[in-house]
Amino acid sequence: MYALVDCNNFYVSCERVFAPQLEGRPVVVLSNNDGCLIARSDEAKALGLKMGEPYHLVRPLLEQHRVRVFSSNYGLYGDMSRRVVQVLSRFAVGVEVYSIDEAFLDFRGMGLLEKDLHAYGVRVRDTVKQHTGIPTCVGIAPTKTLAKLANKLARRLGTNGVTLFEHPDQWQQVLAQTPVEEIWGVGRRYAKKLYDLGICTGAALAAMPEHWMRRHLGGVVGQRLWRELHGQPCLEWNPAQWDDDDHLHPAASGRHSVACTRSFGRPQHDAAVLSEAVATFAAKAAEKLRKNGLAAHLVTVILGTSRFAAGPDPSTHTAVVSLPGASYDVSVLTQAALRGLHRLRRPGVAYCRAGVVFSGLETAGQKQLGLFAGTAPDQQRSQRLMATLDGLNAKFGRQLVRLAAAGAAKKPDGKPREPAWAGRSAHRSPLYTTVWDELWQLR
Amino acid sequence: MVASLHDFIASAHVFTPELPLFGCAIPAGFPSPADDHLDAPLDLTRHLFRHPASTFLARVSGDSMIGAGIHPGDLVAVDRALRAAHGSIVVAVVEGEHTIKRLQMRAGHAWLVAENPRYPPLAVDHSVGLVVWGVVTHVIHALGGGQPTG
Numbered sequence: 001m002y003a004l005v006d007c008n009n010f011y012v013s014c015e016r017v018f019a020p021q022l023e024g025r026p027v028v029v030l031s032n033n034d035g036c037l038i039a040r041s042d043e044a045k046a047l048g049l050k051m052g053e054p055y056h057l058v059r060p061l062l063e064q065h066r067v068r069v070f071s072s073n074y075g076l077y078g079d080m081s082r083r084v085v086q087v088l089s090r091f092a093v094g095v096e097v098y099s100i101d102e103a104f105l106d107f108r109g110m111g112l113l114e115k116d117l118h119a120y121g122v123r124v125r126d127t128v129k130q131h132t133g134i135p136t137c138v139g140i141a142p143t144k145t146l147a148k149l150a151n152k153l154a155r156r157l158g159t160n161g162v163t164l165f166e167h168p169d170q171w172q173q174v175l176a177q178t179p180v181e182e183i184w185g186v187g188r189r190y191a192k193k194l195y196d197l198g199i200c201t202g203a204a205l206a207a208m209p210e211h212w213m214r215r216h217l218g219g220v221v222g223q224r225l226w227r228e229l230h231g232q233p234c235l236e237w238n239p240a241q242w243d244d245d246d247h248l249h250p251a252a253s254g255r256h257s258v259a260c261t262r263s264f265g266r267p268q269h270d271a272a273v274l275s276e277a278v279a280t281f282a283a284k285a286a287e288k289l290r291k292n293g294l295a296a297h298l299v300t301v302i303l304g305t306s307r308f309a310a311g312p313d314p315s316t317h318t319a320v321v322s323l324p325g326a327s328y329d330v331s332v333l334t335q336a337a338l339r340g341l342h343r344l345r346r347p348g349v350a351y352c353r354a355g356v357v358f359s360g361l362e363t364a365g366q367k368q369l370g371l372f373a374g375t376a377p378d379q380q381r382s383q384r385l386m387a388t389l390d391g392l393n394a395k396f397g398r399q400l401v402r403l404a405a406a407g408a409a410k411k412p413d414g415k416p417r418e419p420a421w422a423g424r425s426a427h428r429s430p431l432y433t434t435v436w437d438e439l440w441q442l443r
Numbered sequence: 444m445v446a447s448l449h450d451f452i453a454s455a456h457v458f459t460p461e462l463p464l465f466g467c468a469i470p471a472g473f474p475s476p477a478d479d480h481l482d483a484p485l486d487l488t489r490h491l492f493r494h495p496a497s498t499f500l501a502r503v504s505g506d507s508m509i510g511a512g513i514h515p516g517d518l519v520a521v522d523r524a525l526r527a528a529h530g531s532i533v534v535a536v537v538e539g540e541h542t543i544k545r546l547q548m549r550a551g552h553a554w555l556v557a558e559n560p561r562y563p564p565l566a567v568d569h570s571v572g573l574v575v576w577g578v579v580t581h582v583i584h585a586l587g588g589g590q591p592t593g
Contacts, residue, residue, distance in 0.1 A: 020576070021539030086496035131497035131524045133576075433499060442519065442534060442543050443505040 001107035001140055002233070003121060004147040005088060005128070006155065007081075008135045010101035011039035014080045015070050017133035018432045018440055026067040030055050033263040033423030034071055071425035079433045083132045085240065091124045094239035104144055106239065121162035141165040144235045145228035148184040149174060149202070168231060175202035175229070185225045190217055206230065258294065260285040261302060261355025264421045269350040274303075275338055277421040279405035281356040282337040286330045287393070289358055290386055295326035297360030299333060301340030304353035319344040326362050329382045330389065333358065334403055354421075491581055497524040499577065501534070508532065508543055510558030517584045519543065521577035536574040537565065543579060 007013060011029040016022045026043035030036065036054045047065050049058060055069075062069060081100045089095045094106035105124070107117070114120040121138040128136050138161060139151025146165055153174055154163035165171040175183075181191035183202045193216070199205050205213075206229040213222035227234045260281040268274055278301060289296060299321045306315065319340040327333060337356045345351075392401045400409050411417045430438035492498040503517045511532060513519060527533045529548045534541050535555055544555035544565070553567040567573045 020536045020541065020574070023539070083496045131494070133523065439518075440499060440501040442501040442503050442541055443507075 001110060001117065001142055002144050002147045003092070003105040003107050003124070003138055003140045004098075004144070004151040005084075005103050005105060005124065005136050005138050006151050007084060007101040008137060008155070009039055009041050010081075010134070011070075011072065011077055012041045012044075013134050014073070014077050015429055017080070018429070022068055026065055027070070028062065028067055029070045029072055030427070032072060032425075033265060034426060035263060038072065069427050071428040073428050073431065075431040075434045076429065080132060080134060084128055084134055084136075087128050087131045088124065089240075091120075091127070094237065096238050097240050104147065106237065107140060117166070118162055118164040121164060122160055125161050135161070137161045137163075139163050139165075141171065142231040143228040143233040145184050145225065146171050146231065149178065152178075152182065171231070172203060172206070175206055178202040180205050183225075183229070185221070185228070202229065256361065257357050257359040258285050258288045258292070258296070258361070259355060259357040260288070261353060261357075262421075263304075263353045263423055264351070265424045267306065267350035267352050268421050269348060270420070271345065271347075273420045274341060274345060274351065274354065275405065276407040276419055277354050278337050278341045278356060279334050279403060280407065280419070281354065282334045283330050283402055283406050285356050285358055286328060286333045287390065289333075289361075290328045290364070290390055293364050294361045295328045295364045296323070296333065296358035297326045297362070298322050298358065299336040299340060300357040300359065301337050301344055302353070302355040302357065303341070303344050303351045304355075305349060306352050317344050322360075326360070326364075328364055329386060331403060332382075334405055338405065492520060492522070493580075494522055494524040497577075498522045498580070503543065503582075505543075507557040507559050507562045508545075511545065511582075512584065513543070513558070513579075513582045514584060517582050519579050519583070520581040522580045523577040525578040525580070527575045527578050532579040534576040534579060536576055541576060546573075546575070 012022075012027045015027060015029070022041075024043065025041070026047055026049075027041040028037050028044050028049060029039035031038045034055055036052050037049060037058065038051070040049050040051065044067055047061065047067070049061070049067070061067075077100060085095055085097055085103055088103055088105060092105035092107060092110070096104040096106075098104055110120070111117060117140055121140050125136050125138050128134060137151055137154040139147045139149065139154050140163070141147040141150045142165070149171065150163040150165050154161050157163070165174075178201060180186055180194050180200055180202060181188070183205065186194070186205070194200070194205065199208065206226070208226075210223060210226045213226040214220070216222065217225060224234045262277070262281065264277070268277070282299070301319045301321070302316060303318075304316045321336040321340045323332065323336055333356075341354075389401055402409065407419055408417055430440070432438065432440040488495070499521050501519050501521055503513055503519055504515055506515050513532075521534050525531075527546050529546065531546050532543065533546045533555075534543050535546070536542075537555065542555065544557055547554045547556050547564075553573045555565040555567065557564070
């Protein structure tokens with residue numbers, strides 16, 4: 001058995017933990033750069049506000065209903081997510097962090113310890129709420145795909161927030177009422193194909209023969225889906241690892257790229273500003289790379305112009321730079337990214353977003369020595385330097401130690417410096433739990 | 444005062460992972476007799492916070508708990524994993540706001556009591572019920588004073 005624990009309206013719930021007056025009131029959270037709605041409280045959903053709606057379009061409606069608006073505060077959400085996972089890890093032998101607000105629990109063999117899995121699910125949910133303040137829903141089923149389905153049901157029923165599928169007739173009944181596109185693993189493309197074939201519900205899909213799924217739904221992927229829907233677990237299990245300091249390291253396997261991309265507050269055409277942005281993103285992504293013990297062969301730089309700009313050009317441009325050998329060294333990766341930027345940038349064109357993606361990943365220790373990748377002592381020096389850099393930044397936070405190419409972290413007066421490309425976040429709540437200067441205040 | 448408080452917390456963080464477990468790197472010579480006895484350095488965060496996932500730090504800005512040794516500018520640790528009891532100092536939710544007070548049960552009625560005579564005790568509204576956000580486990584108060592040497 002597996003359990004899927006999903007945090008309800010997670011970003012909104014994080015804001016409410018530190019602002020109890022928002023309980024019962026409509027609240028929304030905006031995407032990076034205050035672009036569109038990415039989280040809504042139940043009250044906001046009831047007003048008809050949709051996911052992804054552009055902020056400037058729904059603004060009158062938000063004001064009319066006095067909806068509380070927040071810019072996204074990923075520092076806070078990330079810390080609360082970590083806390084939720086830490087609480088969850090006491091309830092199962094393994095936790096797989098699926099996203100910032102969802103985690104699977106390994107309940108294999110749990111039936112031997114707990115007679116009543118439903119009651120156990122309720123305990124998980126109550127404990128997470130008590131310890132972190134975050135409300136969740138729990139779906140428990142023999143496979144991850146069915147646990148996902150059970151979770152959706154738990155959320156929809158809104159009873160005690162826990163749904164358990166133990167017998168096939170329980171999930172078959174639910175599958176019969178589930179549109180096929182809501183089944184986990186059925187993408188938009190397949191959903192359309194299935195509708196064209198008259199297969200509209202999860203039950204209709206599960207009723208197809210296994211070999212049909214294999215032939216028509218992506219080979220082994222389709223076959224896995226068939227088995228999952230029939231209660232035979234066959235998806236990978238990638239539990240997070242905890243180190244000796246109780247720090248969580250999500251499973252890195254299956255990862256094909258590591259990226260950092262952002263929208264700018266205002267369109268930018270200045271070469272220096274763009275370089276600073278790209279260097280900053282390269283450094284952030286490089287840090288992610290090292291955290292996961294990975295090294296990259298390919299550096300892709302992305303520049304985006306406004307999607308609404310007139311002109312024949314596509315709005316996204318990319319340049320790929322390949323390295324002589326896999327690297328996790330911030331100076332190597334930043335240099336490559338800046339080379340890509342140099343190739344990509346057209347003078348006079350204003351860009352709205354930029355990003356850096358590292359791919360061609362391999363485990364850092366096993367990397368092959370490239371012909372020009374430097375000698376072993378060089379590599380040892382780079383490794384020590386990166387370890388020191390990560391250590392310092394872990395201590396002092398927010399990339400205080402960085403390459404000059406990424407721009408200064410602080411102004412001469414010691415205050416944090418907002419780079420020119422920084423996104424709008426006019427409504428961000430304080431970083432209550434991660435920054436001393438913004439610490440939660442009690443009267 | 445606040446600056447030194449920062450230093451105090453920072454030092455708890457800064458020094459812990461740094462000290463080597465085995466410090467002996469002398470190629471020829473007698474190994475340090477302490478090498479077999481090196482313990483991990485003391486970690487104040489671990490010592491103070493029994494439930495790190497559910498413990499939140501907050502800065503106190505009011506003087507209503509001054510009698511309990513909680514001064515404006517102090518840091519408090521609030522643990523959500525603990526059940527409040529008679530006499531606990533708690534963070535409660537009153538009219539949508541957080542407030543830090545001592546919980547007292549008198550004749551079956553819950554009261555939120557300040558530790559400062561200027562603030563009257565607050566009877567918990569039966570219809571709303573008592574919403575305890577967490578239990579205050581520690582107060583970190585900087586004493587200030589002293590001059591850096593060297």
